[in-house]
Amino acid sequence: MGEVALSNGQSHSLNGYRKSCWYEEEIEDNLRWCFALNSILHTGASQYQDIALLDTKPFGKALVIDGKLQSAETDEFIYHECLVHPPLLHHPNPKNVFIMGGGEGSTARELLRHNTIDQVIMCDIDEEVVDFCKSYLVANWEAFCDPRLKVIINDARAELESREERYDVIVGDLADPIDGGPCYKLYTKSFYEFTVKPRLKEGGIFVTQAGPAGIFSHTEVFSSIYNTLRQVFKYVVAYSAHIPSYADIWGWVMASDSPLELNAEEIDVRxxxxxxxxxxxxxxxxxSSASTLSKVVRNSLDNETHVYTEEAARFIHGHGKHA
Amino acid sequence: MGEVALSNGQSHSLNGYRKSCWYEEEIEDNLRWCFALNSILHTGASQYQDIALLDTKPFGKALVIDGKLQSAETDEFIYHECLVHPPLLHHPNPKNVFIMGGGEGSTARELLRHNTIDQVIMCDIDEEVVDFCKSYLVANWEAFCDPRLKVIINDARAELESREERYDVIVGDLADPIDGGPCYKLYTKSFYEFTVKPRLKEGGIFVTQAGPAGIFSHTEVFSSIYNTLRQVFKYVVAYSAHIPSYADIWGWVMASDSPLELNAEEIDVRxxxxxxxxxxxxxxxxxSSASTLSKVVRNSLDNETHVYTEEAARFIHGHGKHA
Amino acid sequence: MGEVALSNGQSHSLNGYRKSCWYEEEIEDNLRWCFALNSILHTGASQYQDIALLDTKPFGKALVIDGKLQSAETDEFIYHECLVHPPLLHHPNPKNVFIMGGGEGSTARELLRHNTIDQVIMCDIDEEVVDFCKSYLVANWEAFCDPRLKVIINDARAELESREERYDVIVGDLADPIDGGPCYKLYTKSFYEFTVKPRLKEGGIFVTQAGPAGIFSHTEVFSSIYNTLRQVFKYVVAYSAHIPSYADIWGWVMASDSPLELNAEEIDVRxxxxxxxxxxxxxxxxxSSASTLSKVVRNSLDNETHVYTEEAARFIHGHGKHA
Amino acid sequence: MGEVALSNGQSHSLNGYRKSCWYEEEIEDNLRWCFALNSILHTGASQYQDIALLDTKPFGKALVIDGKLQSAETDEFIYHECLVHPPLLHHPNPKNVFIMGGGEGSTARELLRHNTIDQVIMCDIDEEVVDFCKSYLVANWEAFCDPRLKVIINDARAELESREERYDVIVGDLADPIDGGPCYKLYTKSFYEFTVKPRLKEGGIFVTQAGPAGIFSHTEVFSSIYNTLRQVFKYVVAYSAHIPSYADIWGWVMASDSPLELNAEEIDVRxxxxxxxxxxxxxxxxxSSASTLSKVVRNSLDNETHVYTEEAARFIHGHGKHA
Structure with missing residues (x-):
């Protein structure tokens, strides 16, 4: 509600109230990140998870699933632009895209901004999350109503395996691999090799969010995801960006059997x-800056030997993107 | 929202979400008291103060004014029964009562349970608080609609001074004396002597909430209020009770020029x-237990020499009842 | 460290620092209690538990075991005076006392203030806790060095069962019954009947701390302990007091086969x-006030039917006294 | 203390204790960042500020001044390498350096790793901070004992103005400009023009820490400092890096009248x-990545018109480097 206009024409600071209510997240066991709250807008629960939409003071409306911040109004554009635009821009003419997850709608929104796009399939397992976001995330209403978008409620792996169609770009907008969560199977070498790659067209590009990519946190899953994709695709590019509401640098990896080479000027033209x-x-x-990793992270990725398999998974504490 | 019924018939724990949002209050500079939140039900602001109604997990719905807990659904009955019933029961036949403050409505609710009562005047300065509570505090709807209740929006002192009527009982349900707040003037010897006492009928009783009364906190204002009333009335009784949501013992003082003597059985009869x-x-x-203070508190009250005047006020950190 | 004297003769407020470090305890899942810290004085660990001595701003030095506040410098006297003096004063001439637990030393300290006492046995299972407290709790040094005190490291039940000696008073200064903890077995009817009672002399009195006794919290274990003792002893008295650092009312129960009847004046004389x-x-x-319980608590205790047995235990969330 | 070896050969998790004590910092009014604490190692106070050395679980030993984190053991190398190495590497042969502030010693430590360096002057106003850091920050002991380092206790401006000597590099390792603090005067155009620049040798380079540089926070002071230096020097380079313990991207600006142009390979050679x-x-x-700013920040810096003067200062909420 911000400032309140009072009858006497003054605006009122509401200080007492403002700092009394807090959202608190454990980034790690020993690290907490707390936002002052304006209000708790909506809460709900699906078969899979608890959902809340909070109005936070530092980061605007925030979608929280199972107690973890998924995306915040003021900076979700960083995550979603980084997930979507690099692969689409590196592709010569992306027409159809398959999103694994993405129920929030923001990934679809960014994809649909590309004038080459004819069709976007968004396949999310959780119908309640999709419905919740469709109802409450105003910024994505236009995307949810775009006739080029088709929403499917299903497990992304099962859906991909059941389809014959191939895609120019496949986007992994899934929860981080968390112990006990279902998503870690969608980060494995065999999934990339036998499910994702066969569904890409010639020259197709796969991109996935790849977890925290900070100087300490990148070894949780980012370096493994990078190395795993390197086993399956000829060209793999990792990049990262700071997302203030996550209190960390975040990472993405794109991969293809065609070269991924555009300089800054070529990107700007596209x-x-x-x-x-x-x-x-x-x-x-x-x-260009985002894909030039700092020394420590670059060396870790170069030297990573861990390959994700269902038997040898790595997990993160629980940041994270989920949709 | 508590438990959520899911389509599959299971109820869902919502653990992640439930512990993410907290109400936090500084009881003192160095002491905090935090309640997990279900939701922030309503927020508003008046000319005087900010108002919020929170749904807390440990204490139910909680009314917060200027960042201070005023009353919580699960235990406000302790405060309001202690404020109202001792003076009314000690009075032989209380018919009309004047409440200074009390905009929350709970004090009126308890008064109106007495079958001797003909008229209750509630005089609160803040119309928005009264309207807010009337709208949202379901437990007080019956009281707000009782024809014996008359609500007046005015400064309690001005109102009392402007009236010729006298009362059987006058109830001080005011904010604690806080530095910079207006209420501390309503705790002074001159106010009690020249404003309150003249408006009591023969045999009339005055009662006031008197701030924290714990083994350490009672010297903030409780002992002073007791001693100040002792300067003005012949019979003064202090008593206290633990209010869980306040994280402290709370105090009240009743005073009269007629004896305040009922044993436990006589009280039960009335x-x-x-x-x-x-x-x-x-x-x-x-x-009987509440009015038998523990050694330290009893000795402090007996030995207190401070008398509240506008020039020599004492203030508390900021708990507190305000309405 | 409190105020710091600076070279220019001013004292310095240290505000920034003071409020940066906090001790935080979950009183219940949804309720937190937080003290600003001056310092973390000592930390250690035994075979059984983790131990820390903190210097807190609101309550002075605080002993914390397994993340739960055990006792705080500024108000531990309330707990220990309530545990010790009522049974000793009700006994005509208490000479020897057996403490189950009590490793902190404060219970022994209060016992040894009685001039009738010849011998105190303190039997605590955790040698490291005893040594830790002996080293750091200055207020108990005199007691630890008193020749009338004998410290035994053993399980209290095993020790009591192995002894032929009988005692005037047996004191239960044990951790609250917590699920998975060992202590709950020392709150059962069979333990009271077959282990404790046989070790009391004619006219002997048993007393135990009995967990939280607030208007909501007394049903966790206080009422059960009261009812269980009522099955074993002819005379049982429950009483309670507010302990600020516990953020709750606390309870104790004393029990005997001899009447426990002293009025306030008789107590003062003794x-x-x-x-x-x-x-x-x-x-x-x-x-007198402490043993006159408020309506809700009194009725709960009167009507309690639960009897503690090893098969039907009740547990509390985790406040608590442990030594 | 980490893991504790117990007599039975097991190590013990100490979970309860570990998560009970927290360091809490308000990054902004509505944003908190909290580290679990192992201990509070040392506290002190100078004429100017309060000092504490904490042992935090997520970031190791942390120096806190006036309630603000200054530097943390696990990641201070990022701040200090970014402050020191870019200007020294861009200089053809840096021999003497003047540090404004820097009392922590880490800036001197990084400077003294350069084999071209003959002399480092560190000029900090607060002797107690210098002494505190010299005593407790083991990682800087070698630097504090290096004969090439000269420590002067004085106001940096007064010291620079009193000297005739000129320097190859001048380093601004000062507190952020905070309202009411003294340091903001050391960020003004007139200070740079009339105090700093005259004390640089031909080809000399000035570098300063420049506050938070995140996508939202860079407008607090980073863009202003950049633009102010652009008024005084011909060549100005801004760069940034994520510092996990600051929960933000941090910025530095270096400036010279000689070109600042080295490509990545040339830097690696030097x-x-x-x-x-x-x-x-x-x-x-x-x-190369650090000095290629992201779109929003780059555009803000290019378009910034604010120039720091004593009359038109900008302040930040209170992160920050101070030494």
């Missing part, structure tokens, strides 16, 4: 040609 | 004769 | 005759 | 030639 509206985060130089 | 419904907190033995 | 130094908490009126 | 030991954070590609 942004102008293909994307409707102005990007808030990504341009050529930004991607 | 409770049965006069009060509609069953008291949840107060009975004869409870009052 | 306090003067028998106890060295001045009590800070307990006197006749205080005990 | 790192190998000049710096003793291995850098943990900075190499050529890292600097």
């Amino acid at each position: 942004v102008r040609q293909r994307i409707k509206g102005e990007n808030r985060y990504l341009d050529g130089k930004t991607f | 409770v049965r004769q006069r009060i509609k419904g069953e008291n949840r907190y107060l009975d004869g033995k409870t009052f | 306090v003067r005759q028998r106890i060295k130094g001045e009590n800070r908490y307990l006197d006749g009126k205080t005990f | 790192v190998r030639q000049r710096i003793k030991g291995e850098n943990r954070y900075l190499d050529g590609k890292t600097f």
